Amino acid sequence: MEEDMQMHEAAERHLHGLERVKSVGDQDPNFIPLKVEVEEEDTDLWLDRDPAGDLLGVDGGDEPSIFYADDFPPLPDFPCISSSSSSTPSNPPPAEPPVNDGACRSSSSSSSSSSSSTSSSPASWTMFKSDAEGIVEEKRNNQMDATVQKPPLLRSPDSMEIPPLFDPQTDVDCINVMQELGDMDLIWEEPNSIFPPEEEQQEQQKKEEGPQDDEGPSEDLGTVFLEWLKSNKESISAEDLRSIKLKRSTIECAAKRLGGGKEGMTQLLKLILLWVQTHHLHKSRMQPYHPQQFFQNPNPTTHVPDSHLCLSSSTPWIPHEQPFYANPTANVGFPSLPPMLGYMGDPGFSYPMIDSTATWHHPSLPTPPHFSLYNSYRDPHLIPAQPPLQVFGSSGNCGNQYSSGAPQMVVQGNGERLVKMGLSATKEARKNRMARQRRFLSHHRSQNHFHHQRQHSSTTEQLARLATDANCTTSSHDNPGANRVFRHSTAAATITADMAPPSSDRPILQPHQQRQSTSERPQGWKLPDMNLRFLLQKVLKQSDVGNLGRIVLPKKEAETHLPELVARDGISIAMEDIGTSRIWNMHYRFWPNNKSRMYLLENTGDFVRSNGLQEGDFIVIYSDVKCGKYMIRGVKVPQPGSKMVSKRAGKLQRNPHGTLLSPAGDGDPTLSSPIKEAVT
């Protein structure tokens, strides 16, 4: 069991690192993500970005398209891109540019689709319109709109260490993950086989649902992929998958760690797909989130909501630290609302997590022409979030609330064919991609203007789509003691005590969050949805970590994001530890205090002890917007005297409410953010 979790953690680390690098190019989640390739050759890390920056909604293309590793925090826990041997920033680029197949398609699909019949839909969706024609047409466009771009060199920081799992001397063969695991091109050749007409899909799903329950999951790689594609066909394009690249050795090592052989490869595929799903789905349906936010903000006034999820359970992570922002103008007036970029890894190193809680723009508002690269400030125009109602007894297809470690997936079929064919077809597919890229540029720039025009409508459609996309079938677990049972519009759940129903008159205190919906999932596919929304955080005080076993919660956030309490006894609330998947049954209540209230989270003693939390550490509470369950993570902060603490001591200034002031000490509460350092 423990070994199994370690294997998953190892794989998650890979994916996590992949996320980080890939996210460099994810500028516009309203469209298919920008192609980013992570290739490594002779320990150099390459990022390939679309040469025409306007695909990102950036006019003119003046924005630098080259990101250097110096812009990144080190990547200590992602072996694939941790290249300690690439100590010289001036390493020459590889002789042969990495294959570029995804970005152009991603972007071009949003652009080129203007000439297609799907011009009114976000490219990321039109890509997977269920009709086969759309798919074929899209592929045709992709092939036409392809070009080859030599990627800029991403220098790897010197200080990285290569985990023993990987050998920088041999891990030079970067490959496309999906081609390694199964060539997507095969799917495009026969789109109907993957995405049959609706009637066939329904019939097929009915057929599949029956035996699945009885026969149990099949670990066949191809079917894993197939089922997953079916599940996400409307949100994830094959090109997105193509754009995922990992070194072959990384895949091999990860697969080995996951059991090796076919089984290991299958498990790895699942994790990759999970990552893609988690990363892309939320992007597709939500407001842009930019893990690269800490680079530079081309438009400091652009407000991009945020909050993030870390898939990795191996390393503690904490919300974003302000110093990266250095954005004095991006003040939208949300005091005590910390940015929610997540970080993990070594203290002092900060890098974004997978954002699972990002939100989308309000449809009535135009999408900013620029996307903030590192804007963690909340958009004041966003729809406020409602708290999830899950407390106890959630089950169903909403994930692994009571599982631990690796995500659960139930898949069937035989997919070895994809693997074999994918391996053999890699070379050919690469040629095709190069051709597509070449063709792409010629189409791309001329369609840039249209891209901007479409952004608003795309966002609107996203919101409209999402508004009807709640499908979390969490079962209701009636608690005899509960005097009310409510179902949330986006997350069915059961509450066990005095919790007021979502009331329209409940004050909308925080406009930075908004209702999120979930995409439909076919039955049997039990990917846990990491659609986490940041709710609140609390820097722990001595009284919080003492033997009282209770944590005082910030009143404002508690009232805003946690279930409204009508009785002082509060409610029982299940908190899933993000790091361990363990469920902590806590109690959320309040004390009358003068004319106000004090909100408490009780029964936290075990959680605090389990995570070794001390004063100064903090907890972050999220809600799974899909399942309505709450998730919590304890984040340790380096103890005084540690290297990074002393290094940053002069930069950080914590206010009495547990958030951090900006390093400039300007006292602007909107720049406050939680500590970033995490203990490794």
Add this chain to the structure above:
DNA sequence: AGATCATGCAACGCA
């Protein structure tokens, strides 16, 4: 001035 929050401490239950 009012609100928030950390924490002291009294009351209570239990072994």
Add this chain to the structure above:
DNA sequence: GCGTTGCATGATCTC
């Protein structure tokens, strides 16, 4: 006596 629960108080912050 010890641990838990719940309230009160004061420091600090916000408006």
